[in-house]
Amino acid sequence: MKTPHRTPDWLLERIALGELPPDELAAARARLAQEPDGAARLAALEEDNRLTLEQRPPALVAREVEARAARSERLDPLREKAHPWRPLMPALAFVPVLAVVFLMVRPGPRPPDAEPIAEVTRTKGLTPQLGLHRLGAAGPEPLADGARAAVHDVVQVSYVAAGNRYGAILSLDGRGAVTLHAPEDGLNAWALAPSGTHALSRAYELDDAPAFERFIFVASDSPFPLEGILVSARELAASNEARTAPLPLPAGFRQVSFTLEKNSP
Amino acid sequence: MSIDVEAYYRRYGPQVLRRCRFLLRDEEKAVDAMHDVFVQLLRHQDRLKNSAPSSLLHQIATRECLNRLRGARRRPEDREDELVLRIASSGDTEARTVARGLLSRLFGQVPASSRDIAVLHLVDGMTLEETAREVGLSVSGVRKRLRALSSVLQELEAA
Numbered sequence: 162m163k164t165p166h167r168t169p170d171w172l173l174e175r176i177a178l179g180e181l182p183p184d185e186l187a188a189a190r191a192r193l194a195q196e197p198d199g200a201a202r203l204a205a206l207e208e209d210n211r212l213t214l215e216q217r218p219p220a221l222v223a224r225e226v227e228a229r230a231a232r233s234e235r236l237d238p239l240r241e242k243a244h245p246w247r248p249l250m251p252a253l254a255f256v257p258v259l260a261v262v263f264l265m266v267r268p269g270p271r272p273p274d275a276e277p278i279a280e281v282t283r284t285k286g287l288t289p290q291l292g293l294h295r296l297g298a299a300g301p302e303p304l305a306d307g308a309r310a311a312v313h314d315v316v317q318v319s320y321v322a323a324g325n326r327y328g329a330i331l332s333l334d335g336r337g338a339v340t341l342h343a344p345e346d347g348l349n350a351w352a353l354a355p356s357g358t359h360a361l362s363r364a365y366e367l368d369d370a371p372a373f374e375r376f377i378f379v380a381s382d383s384p385f386p387l388e389g390i391l392v393s394a395r396e397l398a399a400s401n402e403a404r405t406a407p408l409p410l411p412a413g414f415r416q417v418s419f420t421l422e423k424n425s426p
Numbered sequence: 427m428s429i430d431v432e433a434y435y436r437r438y439g440p441q442v443l444r445r446c447r448f449l450l451r452d453e454e455k456a457v458d459a460m461h462d463v464f465v466q467l468l469r470h471q472d473r474l475k476n477s478a479p480s481s482l483l484h485q486i487a488t489r490e491c492l493n494r495l496r497g498a499r500r501r502p503e504d505r506e507d508e509l510v511l512r513i514a515s516s517g518d519t520e521a522r523t524v525a526r527g528l529l530s531r532l533f534g535q536v537p538a539s540s541r542d543i544a545v546l547h548l549v550d551g552m553t554l555e556e557t558a559r560e561v562g563l564s565v566s567g568v569r570k571r572l573r574a575l576s577s578v579l580q581e582l583e584a585a
Contacts, residue, residue: 206444
């Protein structure tokens with residue numbers, strides 16, 4: 162942590178840009194002026210601005226940004242211009258298409274040569290399900306557990322609660338990272354729709370983590386805090402069995418796993 | 427609000443690049459991340475409010491870099507670097523997707539992730555009040571978010 166007496170870098174940036182309320186800006190400038198190297202730091206920052214713009218000219222950067230944005234637009238499942246009434250939730254545009262697909266196609270079987278699926282803890286015989294679809298050029302493509310996937314693939318996750326009332330969907334990747342996909346916020350499990358197939362509100366673009374991306378749906382009849390689940394997931398993700406072992410959970414939980422095998426970048 | 431990328435970069439690009447350099451410690455990765463920060467601005471320009479661009483860009487750059495550092499296996503170069511790496515790889519109950527992060531920030535649904543808040547407070551040295559103002563939360567909201575990362579904070583305090 163920085164010493165409290167020295168103007169922090171973020172404040173120095175605001176001083177240079179003049180983007181503070183007038184009284185705060187005056188106070189920040191006065192504070193900087195009292196520091197032995199305050200004026201030199203500001204001058205160095207302004208010189209760095211000049212050099213950055215000289216080395217990376219605005220016209221070139223703007224062209225690169227616009228090209229990336231155009232590429233990203235092609236990957237984005239939301240066509241915002243086509244759906245101006247619902248611009249805030251990118252993957253929702255994808256959901257109606259999937260809803261039709263899900264009525265006809267359930268998650269496919271595992272390939273015969275795939276590794277055994279993680280053990281499922283059952284308490285009542287009802288098994289929750291996970292489904293994944295990939296956004297392809299011709300529309301959503303159902304994926305089978307163990308399917309190949311690549312960085313930048315856009316995937317939509319769906320679930321079947323099979324009567325379970327609370328749940329969480331997370332993923333582990335080949336880099337040992339854990340990501341919580343549902344619920345989107347909060348500290349506790351998510352109230353599930355008890356029956357039918359339901360897509361998450363957003364699709365996900367796969368990152369460059371190697372080897373695999375494994376989605377796990379944890380379900381229970383009772384509410385549960387997420388913290389314990391996440392701790393367990395992080396321990397599993399850091400282990401050598403992250404790809405196949407069941408998530409260690411107390412009794413009363415059910416889990417189902419769906420693994421995408423990643424192509425080498 | 428329509429964004430002139432070139433004009434925005436001319437004014438804010440160096441600040442964003444310095445932020446990315448500071449967090450990523452790699453010039454090539456920092457330049458790549460800086461481009462993506464502006465891509466986010468461009469993609470969501472229709473819904474952007476020009477209230478505090480430098481503050482917003484600082485946060486978007488922070489989140490972009492934390493997402494890139496997630497799972498990083500590089501060796502920390504100094505204590506601040508170590509803090510950033512720990513925070514970046516820590517758990518957070520919010521999604522890591524950039525689009526979601528930006529939308530959340532723009533529309534105030536989830537003003538900032540706990541990881542962003544931890545970096546602003548612990549690494550950038552902002553007070554709780556400054557952090558709260560930066561991310562659009564109350565001070566108690568910031569405290570609550572920091573508590574959500576309590577295991578990380580305990581490690582940080584013990585370090």
